Amino acid sequence: MKHNPNPRRPRNRGNGKRHIPVRNQSFESNGPEGKIRGTAQQVLDKYLALGRDALSAGDPIAAEGFYQHAEHYFRLLSAEDVRESERNARATPLEIEPAGDAEPVKVNGQDAAGGSNGNGNGNGADRLPF
DSSP states (O other): OOOOSOTTSOSSSOTTOOOOOOTTOEEEEEETTEEEEEEHHHHHHHHHHHHHHHHHTTOHHHHHHHHHHHHHHHHHHHHHHHHHHHHHHHHSOOOOOOOTTOOOOEETTEETTSOOOSOSOSSSGGGOOO
């Protein structure tokens, strides 16, 4: 194995980005009751069920442990939901429609859309600020 001359720079291709799991990524959890495999939602459901079972069996300590494991996967799913909504917000630009009875906004004798007031020669010199 080749020695890494710069220990601050990792050899992998992460480029400084943290790996963020996706919704359908498979997880393998080593919990108190053995391995649990599946997507984050499946692992969350399994830990919640194990917590309910432990609580109904009269073991609140084990139930709390299962609920803490479930909380981890709940946070992963919540973070993915936030990222997905941000991604959707960037993908669909907002369209702001002016009110039907509103006058067009004038800036230096021109409408805000960049049109000319008719005094220019079409080369954009009439839009200069000086």
